[in-house]
Structure formats: C-alpha cells, structure tokens
Amino acid sequence: MTVAKTQETSIQGKGEVSAMNRMLLVPFGTLFSLVALAAAAGQQPAMPKYFVNSPLCKMPYVDPFSADVMAIYKKIKLKDCHNDSELVTAEYDPKLKQYRVHTRLDLARKMAKENVTLECGYQKIYRDGNATIPDDAYRMSKVIPLTDNLVVPNDVEYITTRCFLNSSNSKNHKSNITQRDAMTFVQDHLTPEELVHSFRLLNDEQDPKPNVIILGIDSTSRINLRRTMPQVLRFLKNLPGWFEMQGYNKVGDNTLPNLLAILTGDNHVENIEAGKFKVRGFEDSLDYIWQHFKEAGYTTAYAEDCQSLSTFNFHKPGFIRQPVDYYLRPFVRAIEKTLKLERRFETIFCVGRHISSGYVWDFAVQFVQRLLEETPMFGVFWSNSFTHNVFSAGSAMDHLFREYLLLLLKLGLFKRSIVLLVSDHGYRFGNIRTRTKSGYLDERLPMMWLYVPPWFRKKYPHYVANLRKNRNRLSSNYDVHMTLQHILQLNTRSHEAFDARIKAKKCPNCRSLFFELPENRSCSEAGITEKWCTCHPTTTVTNRTQYMAVARAVVQGMNQHLVAKKLTHLCENFQLNSVEVMDRKEILGERSTTAATEHVYVLNFQTVYKKPKFEATVRWNPRSSTLKMNVDELSRKDSYSATAKCVKDSLVKKYCICKKLPGKQHK
Template sequence: MQSKREKLLLICYLLIVCLSYSTCKHTKYFVDSAYCKMPFVDPFSRDVMSTFRTQKLKVCHHDKDLITPEFDPITKRYRLHIHKEYVNGTKGNITLNCSYQKISRSSKVLTPDNSYRLSYRRALPHHLLLPKDVEFLTTSCSTKDNGGNSTVFQQDGFALVQDKFTPKQLKENRRIMNSKDVPKPSVVIMGLDSTSRMNLRRSMPKVSKYVDQEGWFEMQGYNKVGDNTLPNLLAVLTGDASTGPRNGCSLRDRGCLDKFNFIWKRYKEEGYTTAYAEDCELYSTFNYIIPGFVHQPVDYYLRPFLYAAEDSMKLTSYLTNAYCVGRHLSFRYVWDFGQQFIQRFLKEAPLFGFLWSNSFTHDSMSGASALDNLFNEYLDNFQTLGLFNRSVVIFMSDHGDRFNNLRNSPSGFLEERLPMMFIHVPPWFKEKYPQYVENLKKNRNRLSSNYDLHMTLHHLLQLNNSSMSDFNSSLQAAKCKNCQSLFFELPVNRTCAEAGIDEKWCTCHPPEKVNDPKLNQEIGQTIVDTINQHFREKNVTDTCHELRLGHIRHAYRKMILATADKPSDPDEHIYTMEFWTLPKGLFEATVKWNKRTQVLTMNVDELSRLNTYEKDSWCVKEAHLKKYCICYEALTTTTHSLNFRSSS
C-alpha cells in the first residue's frame, strides 16, 4: 500500500503536470495560425492596472442654455428659441438683446480648411426661423440696465444639419433606398483616436458591453499599418497609407489631398449623402502639418465651424488641448452633429458618415473612462433613431497609445499596434446575406488590416459580387493587391505582407527578450549611425543635432515564421530595440539583422518616437523628420541630464 507521503507526492506531481499541460494547451492568441501568432493581451493585467486611474467627466458650464435650436419638420428649417426666463431680473429694469453671426467656409483663400468667414452681426429675435444657408453660427446675448450699461450674458455656438435636398434628389434617394434587388445600407464610421481593443475593455465597460451584443463582430486580428492617425486612416478611406509623394504631389502641397480617391467620393457618386466631423482642430487628421482640403470633401463638413469656434471661443484644457470649446465639450459638437445627420436623413437617403473624436483619448491612456457613460448615451440615441436597424456601423480606432505609461508597459508594443475594430450589421443584412455574416464570424480571429476594411467599404456598394474577382481592379487598395473585403473569408494562413502590414507594425511573430549586452550595443549603435547618416542625406545636420546612443531599454527578437514560399532563415531575425539617445530622445526601431552576414536593414522613416517631441522638432517641417530630429535651438541645460534607467 502507498504511504500518505507517496500519495501526496503523486497528487502534487499530477497537479503540476495538469497545470503545465493546461498552460501550454490554452495559450491564448488573437490569431493562431502557422504564419501568425498574435498574442492575446489581458486588458486587466496587474502591471497595467497598477498605473491605470479612471477619469471623471468634467462639464464645461453650469448655467442653462439661453438659446436652443429646434428643427421644424414642416418647414424643414431650424428655429432658435430664446429663454428669457433664465435671465435674472429681466422684468422691469433689464432688457435682453441677442444677435448671431453666420460661419461659413472661406473658398477664396489658399487653404480654406484653415480659415472661415463671419457674416455681419444680425439681430436674433425670439423664435427666429433660420435661413437654410445658415449651417454654423455663433450667438451673443447681452443685458442692459436702466443706466444703459451693457453686459455680455452668454455666448454660444451651433452646428446645424440643414436640409439641402431638392424634390428631384428626394425622389432619387427613395429609389435607391427602396431597391429590392441590391439594397444599399447606410454606412457610418465612428472612431475614437488612440484606443486599442484592450484599452476599450478596461476604460469603457458600458460601451464594451454594448458592442458585445448580437449583430456586432469584433475583428480581433486587426493590425494597424502605419505609425500615427494619418497613414492608418488614409489606408481605410483611400486604400493608400503612404504619406509621401502620391498622385504627382506631396501631401504638404495645396490641393494634393483632393486628388486622393477618398471612399466618400464613390459613395457620393452612388447617390449617398455624406458627412465628416472631427474634433480638436490642432490634431485634425487631414490638417495636422498639411494644408487639408481645398474643396469641401463631403456634403456636411464640420471643420469650418470647429475651426471658427476654437478661434473665437474660450478653450479649456483637460485630457487634451481642446476639451471644452466655449460652453460645450468639443466631443459633443461632433456627435451632436452626427446625431442630427442621422436624424435628418436616415429615412430619406442612403448615408455615409465619418465621425472621429480625439478630445478624450488622444493624449490620455485613461481618458476614455470619463467618456464611457456619455458615449453609451449616444449609442442608445442612435439605436432609438433606428441607425442599427438600417445601417452597417463600424466602430474603430487608428492605433493604440503611442506614448505614456501604457505604451511603456510590457504589453505596450501590442497596445500600440492593435486598435479596436467592430463591425455591426443590421437584421435585414443578416437575412439577405447570411454567407457574409458567416465570413465575418470566421474572420474575427484571422489577420486583417486597414486595407481589408477599405475593400469592405467598396463591397458595401456592390453586395451582389460573390468574390474579389468581381471587383474592378481600379478599386483595389493601392498598397495591398491581395487585400479583400471582410465579408469574404480571409485565408487562415495569412502573413503580414499579404495583409499589407510592414514588419515594423506586424504582431504575428513570437518575440523573446534579448539579454546579450554586446549584441544589443552593436545593433543599437548601428541604428544610431544610420539615423545620423540619414540626417546627412537630408542635409539637415546644421539643424538637427547628431545623436549618440544612450541606454538600451528593451531589446526583443522576433522569429520570422516560415511561409509557403519563403522558408525562414535561422540566422535572420527581426529585432525591436527601445533606446535613449543623447540629446534627449526615446526611440523604438524595428530592424532586420542577419547574424551570419552581419547585415542590418532599416527604414529610418519607420522609426517610432516614444516620448513627446512637439517642442524638440519645430525647426523641421517634414513629418518623418519631426520624429527623430532634435533641433539645436530646442536644447536646454537639462537636455543632457537624462535618467536612462530601464522601466522594465
């Protein structure tokens, strides 16, 4: 008979075996294939939650709205109501005078996106029925006492979605919407900047629960294709992520952006009514460092209003630069505008809407936590309006956090590269196209990219196509000829290259930490030498300081998985190096290093900057150079006294 000690040892041994087996067998991946092992990231891991602090929603004003707009469904125009009862002491000895100014886009200047026109001040009587050409306006109400002293009581701004349809257009809209053969769904893209799928889960539990409902599909294998917002949204909206010269011009050239084949142009050609709204003028995707659009890109465009509002109203900073614009959240201007757009036209015309917000999430890893209740209210409002019964809705981000504590965490590499991506299809779509819904289910845990989403947007305009071979070749994403609609089944064994994802951003290869100081130093020094050589080639050595290698914070090696047509070279690896430089600078470089040939391959333009650099690189205008140029004039006496301790 076995002794108690032997039995106890046997039980312990079996437990160890079972636990080991369970750990190995149940290793989690977002994508698990022969060519892609995209690691699962726990949103609530201890290392992240130890520094995560929820934020509170701060209101922009505590007074009541003196002026409120109301849409008149009979005249299809807006009325402005003045609530005189909110002004204390109006009876007898105080009079109230209100006026408004129309805001419009200035088409006669070189860069219309960075300008606006204000009309002369007009009297604003009670119950004013606004002309249809007044989409944006500012209001001002003043009180005057018996002594003739005037005081500004309240100023405000309004963005209104006016009805512009002619009877002929309304007839055509109904024909398109009522097509029985191939109905065209409305399409609305909702975006929150810098939000990984993990950070959505930890920051916005109510919104997370909302998008876990039936009809929503999370693309867990969705991997970004570029560094910041511009290339990632260009890939979605144009099929081309390049920010370099394209269409015979550079994005820094006036009018270049208008030449891109934005997807909303095709939707407009197909009879859709289009809208684009984005908050935070400073960070606006198509205006940061570049001149923006010369011609208004969509039917309903919020840019002129927000540019004017930020220029003329009080700005309050919290989480980001333009949190409050006047009396209202910058965020609310975008989503109220989107809500009006949906309310006005959802039942009258096929819609394409692009709504994008930076104000809570651009500069804060936990800013989205302050937004959870408010954004959930908007989703409820959209549901009440019938949006989710009629439309395909895409809820997405461009990338995760690129700076701050979250990026510096052990999972920061993945947090940055794996933005949230959800697709909602309405009940009628599921009934008419069950095969597309089944493919969405299959694709949830397969590698996908921004280019696939671009092709999905094309597919929604030609739902009768049964395969990618039915698509006109001119519609194919310029930077990914193999990418396809997410309504078609993606290949199981798909590589990042096949999805249009450069190795720099690819999360498919299992990484391991490199603890070889000599090797790390050799690669790190070669990287810095390459950057300095790039300065010489760009002729900016008299502007940008030469860099010296400081502390190497992290070094990881990613094994290149074998593919069907390219077996892996056992001596070739991808290295991701995080390092400090002198002068100040925290960088991440992804390079290819062959141990046998001693050859390093690196694209300097793909270098990532992990600490903020707004004040370092003002002396250069090129976007890529801004990431790694440290201007001589920006150096201070504290520049060289850096702390190079590893945060690992």
C-alpha cells in the same frame, strides 16, 4: 485604484442590460456569456492565449487589467465645460423641415436673479473657398438679431451666438452676464428630383442601399477600450449585430496612413515620406471612398474635432475643394478661434461651453436625424480631443459616448445602417509604451467593430457567417476598405469578381470582411509591414555584445539620416545612452536559410541628449554586420512635443532633438 478583472471570449452572446438615455429606456435581451456561466459555477475561466492562432500568425492575447498597466491607470471623472443654462436652443421642425432657434428669457432671469430682457444675435460661419488655403479659412457674417422662435434660413449651416442681459437697474443698462455659444444645422439641399431618386434608392428591395456611418475615436486600442470604456463595450456586446475584429492590425504609424488605408485603399507612406502631402491640392487628388458613395447616390459627411490635430490638416494644407456634402472643418476652425478654450488631457477639450468632441457627435446625430428617411448616407465622424494624449482619458467620456450611441439607436440608425466603430491605432507614446509590457501590442491593435442591421443579417446570412469566422483571423485596414467597396455592390459573390480598379492598391489580395478571410494568413498578405506586424513570437536577446553592435549601427544610421535630410543644423547628433531590451522576431513561415542570414530585431534604446526613448524594427545580417532600417519608421515612445519645436514635419518630429540655438528659436 482597484478594478475588477473581466475575461472575454470571441463567442457572441445576446444583450444583457437596460440603458437609460435621457428620457428613453432602451430594453435589451439578457447576456449569458461563458465568463458569467463559469463564475456562477465557481470556476475561473482561462484566458485565451491568442487573438489569432494560425501557423503564420500567433497574435498574443493581452490582458487589459495586467498589474503593470493598472499601476499607472487612473479612472477620470468628467468635469463639465460650463455651469450655466443655455440661453439659445435649437430644434428641428419636421413639418417645416427647418430648424427653429429659441431664446430663453425665463432662464436668463433665473441667472440674473432680477427682471431683465434678453438681447441675442448670431453670426453665420461659412468656408472661404477663394482663400489660398481654404481649409484654414472661414468667413463670418455681421451680427444678425436673433429673435425667439426664429426659423433658420436654409443657407445657414453654422453659427456662433452671443447674448446680453439688459437690466434697468444697471447704469449702462447691461449686466456683466453674457453668453457665447455655437450651433450646427444639417440643412437639406436635395432638389425634388434628387429626393425622388434618393427615396427609390432607400426602398429598393432588390438592391437596398444601407447607410454607412463610421464613428472614430483616436488612439483607442481594442485593449484600452475594455479598460477605459466599459459602458460603451457593454452597449456593443448587448446589441445583436456587432462583430469585433479581434485580429485587426494597423498598417501605419499615426492617423493619416491608417485612415487613408480605409478611405483610399493605400496608406501613401511613400508620399508622406516624400512630403507630397504638404503640396497644396495633393489631398484633393486622392481617390476617396466617399466619392464612390457620392456617385452611387449617397449624401456624404466628414467631421473631426481639434483643428490643429485634424488628420488632413496637421502640418498640411488640407483640401482645396470641399471633399464631402457636409464638412465640419470651417465650423471647428471658427469656434476654436472665437470662443474660449480650455485644455485638458494635454489638448483642447472645451470649446466655449461644450466639449470639443461633442460638436462632432452632435453633428453626427443631426446628420442621421435630418437625412435618415430621405437619402442614403455615408458619414465619417472622428474625435481626437479626449483620447489623443492620455491613455486613461477615455474613462471620462465613457458614459457620454454611450449616451450618443443610445440616441442614435433611438433615432433608428441601427435599423437599416452599417456602422463601424474604429480607431487608427493604440497609444504610440507615454507611460503605457515606456512602462508596460503590453504597450507594443496596444499601439498596433486598434479597435474595429462592425455592425450589420437585422435586414442585412436576414438577406445575407452567408456574409454574417463569414463575419463570425473573421473575428479571430488576421485583418487590416485594407480589408475594411474592401468592405466599404463591397457595400456598394453587395451582390458581388467573390473577391475575384471585383473590378481590379477598385481593389486596395497596397493590398490587391485584401478582401471584404463579408468574404471569408484566409485562416492561415501572413502579415504581408494582409498588407501589414514587419514594423507593425504582431504575428510573430519574440525572444529577448541577452548577449550584450550582440545587442550593442545592433544598437550602435542603428544610432549611426540615424545620424547618417540627419545628414541626408540636411537636418544637422537643427537637430542634435545622436549618441547611444542605453539599450532597454532587444527582441528577436521569429518570422513564421520564413525559410530557415533566410532566418540564418538575416535576423529581425525590435530594439528599444535611449540616446544621450534629452534622453529620448526610441523603438526600431530592423533587419540585421550577423555575418556581415550590416543593417537595414527605415529611420522614418522609428517609433518615439515618449512625447516629442517639447523636443521637436524647431521642425514641422510630423515624421521628423519623432527623431529630431532640437539644438539649443542662440537668440530666437529657429524657424
């Protein structure tokens, strides 16, 4: 497959194309980028060399369309999850301020190709707060008749539906055609007093409360977004007000530490390694930013698809108390247990008649549609299903996600809201990590786009000027956390003016993106450990004696770690098979004496049994031949789903190669 290469600059232009969303034509301005101008003049624009270029950080630019990546990239066409028409539909009645549900007898007769009657019912879904693990529990009511034009009661937030077509020509008076579906309803639970207070917050000219909506797509680097989702990228570039943080660097391995850094100002790596997240109630004890927004009068929401991969539930008990006002977890749990599932892209993709992520984005649309004019909103909407395991799968969802963005535009979200389009990290394993040069950077550079609305750009031009400056400066999740804290007190003039209690715990000097970030900033100053830092140039070590000595020490350290963790009865002992490459990092700004006594290496190697591929960032003292390494920080470059079934700890899964045990698999 041939994909035309495109160049980019950090210079923002105006919008360029018109976009159709269902029956809505959304006009934009015209984009004249530097690339287009160069192309018109017959010139080939030069690639930028760095995303960030300072004495302490030289973050290399990555070409999304390099030959090694395009050799394994294949655009994927989206296949629908159903080929029938919806027999049950819902709409919001603005006069009643309630939802109506309709049954479609006309469509049922077309499906059956005969005269039939339609019999439908629904079951209410709700969270079982009394269960031992409430996040894994849900309850469903008895089947309630669903008549046409039914006004949904205010206490019904989630339902599943089922319909039968009754035919007089059938012996049992019921045809074989039946349809199951599921729906969400964002009901308004504000009291009259709360409505008055919320209206005042929304319309306070002196201290306006912007809505904050975070849209998250798992495992999407800023590089892969360009490769797989060009229509979404075009939307972002064409709507004035978006700023891309091209120097954004992740701070943890997988979703949990990276999302926690945004939501709590702490990645909690120590607590993750100590297993505290397995303790029931621990997650409830953390200080989430949505709690601060709730205290400020906001209505809050959190939604995530793929209940087995959910950030706060993957091998963890999740929340005891419902963490936000509108929480999709019980609905997702219920529909994945009761509706037909179809796997694509190595995970659950279709749930019933719909794409898994569609339930999340529909919920986000409902949240905005229902509450935009009533209360300040804070919502996090996160999708795992189509990007988690296959790096090219985003291409299948490009046009569909763009349609959701256009629908949110039509609803008015971008008039007064601050919106973040983010990811947790790039691809951590698979072909792009094992077969491309850019995989190392792709994993560490998630996308981060921040949108500020017209009124904000007019009222706070100095903040907008800082956003422009910050686009190509080193930033991290902790800066995003401080940005969210800043939104709650926009009149704060400096980072020093913030109460110390709300500064990011893991990075007290990290600051809001509305403030100018230091131009000459190191990874440690941004709260990024050396394992994940992309700022330092590397040189490949060609001395075999040197890299083999480091590799043997690393493997020995891994075996010692298995003993310390008491895993030797489950996990195979490691033996070095081969070294793919070892690079030495040049730590910018480090004293020459320190560099001479301790080298930082990135080692890519393979061990014998099952031939797993690992990447380790280590410190090595060449004089004493001693090693400093955190085994829990090891990166696994190939999938470990088939080799780690004997353990449930997400950290251990990366490096445990399960033994073949006689009889039943060891639990």
